[in-house]
Every structure is written in C-alpha cells, then in structure tokens.
Amino acid sequence: MRFFTDLFKNKEIRVRIFFTLAMLLVYRLGTVIPVPNVDSTRLAAMVAGTDDNTLLGMMNVLGGGFIQSFSIFSLGVGPYITASIIIQLLSMDVIPYLTELSKSGQKGRMQIDKITRYLGVVLAYIQAIGLILMFNKQYEILLDSSIASFFYMGTIMAAGTMFLLWLGDQITQKGVGNGLSMIIFAGIVSSLPATFTGTYTSLTETNFTQGLLLFGLFVLSYLLIIILVIFMNQAVRKITIQYTSSSGGAVRGRNMSHLPLMINSASVVPVIFASAIMNAPLIVMSWINQQSAFYKFMSTYMVLTHPAGLVTYAVLIILFTFFYTHLQVDTEKIAEDFGKNGSYIPGVRPGKDTQRYLSTILNRITVLGAAFLTFIALLPHVLPMFTSIPSTTAIGGTGIIIVVGVALETVKELKGRMTQRSYKGFFN
Numbered sequence: 001m002r003f004f005t006d007l008f009k010n011k012e013i014r015v016r017i018f019f020t021l022a023m024l025l026v027y028r029l030g031t032v033i034p035v036p037n038v039d040s041t042r043l044a045a046m047v048a049g050t051d052d053n054t055l056l057g058m059m060n061v062l063g064g065g066f067i068q069s070f071s072i073f074s075l076g077v078g079p080y081i082t083a084s085i086i087i088q089l090l091s092m093d094v095i096p097y098l099t100e101l102s103k104s105g106q107k108g109r110m111q112i113d114k115i116t117r118y119l120g121v122v123l124a125y126i127q128a129i130g131l132i133l134m135f136n137k138q139y140e141i142l143l144d145s146s147i148a149s150f151f152y153m154g155t156i157m158a159a160g161t162m163f164l165l166w167l168g169d170q171i172t173q174k175g176v177g178n179g180l181s182m183i184i185f186a187g188i189v190s191s192l193p194a195t196f197t198g199t200y201t202s203l204t205e206t207n208f209t210q211g212l213l214l215f216g217l218f219v220l221s222y223l224l225i226i227i228l229v230i231f232m233n234q235a236v237r238k239i240t241i242q243y244t245s246s247s248g249g250a251v252r253g254r255n256m257s258h259l260p261l262m263i264n265s266a267s268v269v270p271v272i273f274a275s276a277i278m279n280a281p282l283i284v285m286s287w288i289n290q291q292s293a294f295y296k297f298m299s300t301y302m303v304l305t306h307p308a309g310l311v312t313y314a315v316l317i318i319l320f321t322f323f324y325t326h327l328q329v330d331t332e333k334i335a336e337d338f339g340k341n342g343s344y345i346p347g348v349r350p351g352k353d354t355q356r357y358l359s360t361i362l363n364r365i366t367v368l369g370a371a372f373l374t375f376i377a378l379l380p381h382v383l384p385m386f387t388s389i390p391s392t393t394a395i396g397g398t399g400i401i402i403v404v405g406v407a408l409e410t411v412k413e414l415k416g417r418m419t420q421r422s423y424k425g426f427f428n
Contacts, residue, residue: 006418013176013417020175023167024186030073030163031187035156037149038070039141070135072160076187077168077180079124079161080116085269087116092327117165121158128157134283177410185406188399225376229404232372236260237365239358244342257343261362264369265328267405268398270320271377277316278302278309304381314374321370322363331358376401 008014034040091098091112098115101108132153136142142149168179175182199218204211238258282302285295301308335355344350348357380397 003415003418007414010418013414016174016176016417020171020177020182023171023175023179024182027073027164027167027183027186028190030160031071031190033072035070035072035074035153037143037153039143040070070141072156073164075124075127075131075157075161077161077164077183079127079158080120080165080180081272083116083119083123085272087112087119089327117162120165121162124158124161125154128154130283131157177406177413181402181406181409185403188403225379225400226404228372229376229401230408232264232369233401233405233408235263235368237263237361239361240346241338241343242346244344259334261329261358261365262369263365264372265366266321266324266369266373268373268401269324270317270370270373271398273320273324274313274316274377278313310378310381314378317374317377318370321373322366325362325366325369326359329362331355331362334358373401 007017087098091102093099098112101112104111129150132142132150136145164183165180168183171177171179171182173179196219200211200215203214203218238260241257241259243257282295282298285292285298289295300306302312303309304313332355335351335358338344338354339350345354345357348354377398
C-alpha cells in the first residue's frame, strides 16, 4: 500500500497512470461498438450457448476476448503479434535482408518494426475476411452477404487493429508499461468477472452449500496457479561468470557476475504455435469441404476435448518450447561475446566448450519450462473432463500467463521510475 501511495504522490508517474487508464477506457469503449452489417442479437444468441471455442481460443485471447462480439476491435493486436513472430523467425538467417537489419542497431530495428506493421495490416485483413466467412457460414450473422460488404467489414476490422497499435504506442511513450501488452492485459482482465460469476452459477445451481465450498476451492486454486506462474516467470538459473582483470589475471569477488537464464524464456509463444498448427488445417478444411474424411478425422480426434488431441497439443507445446527457446537464447553468440569482453565461466574452456555447456544447461531448465507451459495450457481442457466446471470458466490457460507477466513487468517499470526519481532528488 505504501508503494501505491508513493506512486500517486509522484506527479510525473501519476500523470502517466491516468493517461494509461484513459487510453484503456478508449479501448474498452471500442470493444462495444459493433462492426456494421452484423446481426449482433443473432450472433450473441448463437454463441452464448457454446462452450467449444477451441478454434478461436488463442485469437480470442490475443484479441482481448472480443472476437465473438464482432466489435471494431475484435481482432485486437493479434495480427501484429503474429506478424512480429513471423518476422522474428525470418530474421534468424532465413532472409538475409531481415537478418542484416536485426544486426543494424536502432535504425535497423525501426525498419523491422515498419515491415512488421505492414505485414500486420495484411494479416489483419486476411484474418478479418476469414472470420467473417466462418461466422457467417456457421451462424448466418450478416445482414448483407455481398462481396462488397465483406471487404467493407474487413477494412473496418483491420483499421481497428491498426488504431490499437497506435493506442499502444501512445501508452508506451506517455503512459506506463508496454502499450500492446497493456491492451491485451485489459482485454483478458475484463473477462474475469464473467468467468467467476459463471463458475459460481454453474457450481451452486444444484446444491448451494456444496457448490459454495467448490467455488471456494476454485478461487483458492486460481490464486495458487497465479503464484505458480509468478514463481516460474521469476525463476532463473544463474551461471557464474569470471571477468579477467586488466593485468591479465582473474580477481575473485568484485570481478565475478552471473548470467541469468530464464526457466521460461519462450513465454506463451510455443502455445500460440501449437494452437496454430492444430487449428489451421481444421479451419481451412471447414471452408473447403466439411464432408471430407480428413475434416471428420481432425474434428473428432484433433480437438482439445479428445485425449488424442490433448496429447498432440502437449507434444507440440514441448517441441516448440525447445525450438523457440534456442531461437531466443543464442548460446553461440553468448560464448562469442564472452571471448570479446574477456569473461569466462570458471572451470569451462572458452569457445565451443562454453557453448556446449550453456546449451546443456539451457536444455535442462527448458524441460521445466516446457512442463510448466504444458500444465497451464492443458489445465482448462482437462479439468472439465473430471469436474463440473465448464471449459469456458476452467482455471489456467495462456491468458493467466500473459496477465501475470504484464503485471510483473509493469510493476518493475514503476519501481524503476520511482528509483530514478529518488536518485534525481538526491543529486539535486
């Protein structure tokens, strides 16, 4: 409480906090403005009774949970997130031009961000048209089904995504935290009251006393999951580093430091990849031919309500966790940097031996990270199989990882600003 009180005593930070809240209010207002040409009443009635949203689950999380409402912000910043992941992968020695830009400092990063935004516009438009086609085929929600209306609606939804990118930039520059992360955070948190209300209703409608106890266990479990996510987000494996002194020898103590390797370096990206791999073929085939044997097989076995689908999902998450972790943490470059700045790991030879040692450590801790991601991602799908909690209100999921991660980073930034302010006051 003292920390929050000190935040609002600081004028600069107070202005930033209020500015962030004002921008998030604009975002929330936009989520209730429907896209023209949509029969919102029919859409709400058709979607309200369904629990199976596995096809759109990840896009719904990145969109802030508003895809099914078809608002002007229903795509959220998901297309930009997808574009940034694609560009990041292509920058890993796939396209030489992007690789060169990634190594060109601030100017190169600005050019990559511009390319990412252009790709984000294209993906937003494609995703918008695809969602309109899919929802209209399934629910017949359009008032006008002409080709012109599809492109008109797609333009509005893509424009909504780009407006959110601008809104996120304003929060980053003039507010608190990373703007895009704050928008995703706000969308997920806004759905929590409905989640707890729905869980309470479903558990207490038959036996109030027993349901109340189960709801208490649900809340307690939710808090324990949050604590687990905080612990895993903060967990690092510290590797001791020795710096060589200018005289050519090694001085212990003040010349020693640590290289922190995060247990979960991949964050939620492996879950996004796994969801895309599993859902993309099913979505495409639903547009082409729903009577084909392939579609029937995928829709029966490769869904998260079937054990085979859960096992496939878990394997994909584990594989992508290792893949993306090694993309994020380049052990060869770290070993090369050690040689350039005159540092080394005690007991390990520089060069290839250092690279092999770091890769071994990274693989070992990634096992824990992969197990953690798999547990959190599968929990909301496994619980409904053994309890009366519906899949739409089950504990866990990638949303909770995003929320906790954004909250921790925002608090860290606020503490940094407080410390910076204290130093300024001390020197002045």
